[in-house]
Amino acid sequence: MATSTMDVLHFQHTPFYCEENVYLLCKKLCSDGVAKAEGSDLFVVFISNEKKQIPLWNQKASKRADGVILWDYHVICIQIKQGNVPPLVWDLDSTLPFPSPLPLYVSETIRPSFQLFSDYNRQGTFFVHAPLFLRSFASDRRHMKDSGGKWIEEPPPHEPIIAEDGTVHNLNEYINISVADAITDVSISSVKDVIFTQKNGVVIKDNQLEEFICQLSSLE
Incomplete structure (x- = not known):
């Protein structure tokens, strides 16, 4: 079955605030009926490493022909x-089709076969069930201010996101990724026990991403 594309301009996007962009994207996919009402078919994925240096290709912010940044x-x-629809990746910063089938996104953006220096290895991803993320995520944007309190990048026009329990900032809990925290068993039983109950989700190794999603697909 072919994957239909959508106009990326239909969604709010503020450069350098990808976590808030995805938060709003999830809400809009639900409200527009593109996703299930509670977002149970959506998962939020944070990609990083311990050194906070990850190369990704086909990104709009890149100044290179291959889109790497x-x-x-x-x-x-x-x-x-x-x-018959493959898992879809919604990336507002990508130049690939929006959304992109997961196999295309992995091969063209993450490029797992590309040899990287150790500092740039994408050691893991934080995988969070969207309903939990929408209730639990919070950001007061402190990470985007310099030591003098000035904005490094202009913030989104909407108010900062506050979690249901009143938490005002917990972004670091999602972006501090260590391969040592990655689960080793991505079987269905292991997935069920953690992904739908832990508000911060689970860490998985990049080379297990597609296998992990395949396990989740079998639960649908």
């Missing part, structure tokens, strides 16, 4: 649909 972290949404 070095992010400290990046956030995308993955939608797992039923039927």
Whole structure:
């Protein structure tokens, strides 16, 4: 089944605030009926490493022909649909089709076969079920201010995101990724026990991403 594309301009996007962009994207996918009402078919994925240096290709912010850029972290949404539709990646910063089938996104943006210096290895991804993320995530944007309190990059026009429990900032809990925290068992039983209950999700190794999603697809 072919994957239909959508107009990326239909979604709010503030450069360098990918975590808030994805938060709003998830809400809009739900409200527009593109995703399930509670977002149960959506997963938020934080990509980073311990050194906060990850290369990703086909990114709009890049000044290179191949679209490669070095992010400290990046956030995308993955939608797992039923039927013959492959898992879809929603990345507002990508030049690839929007959304992109997961195999295309992995091969063209993450490029797991590309040999990287050790400092740039994408050691893991934080995988969070969207309903939990929408209730638990918070950011007062402190990470985007310099030591004098000035904005490093202009903030989004909407108010900062506050979690349901009143937490005002917990972004670091999602972007501090260590390969030592990665789960080793991505079987269905292991997935069920953690991904739908832990508000901060689970850390998985990059080379297990597609296998992990395949396990989740079988639960749908």
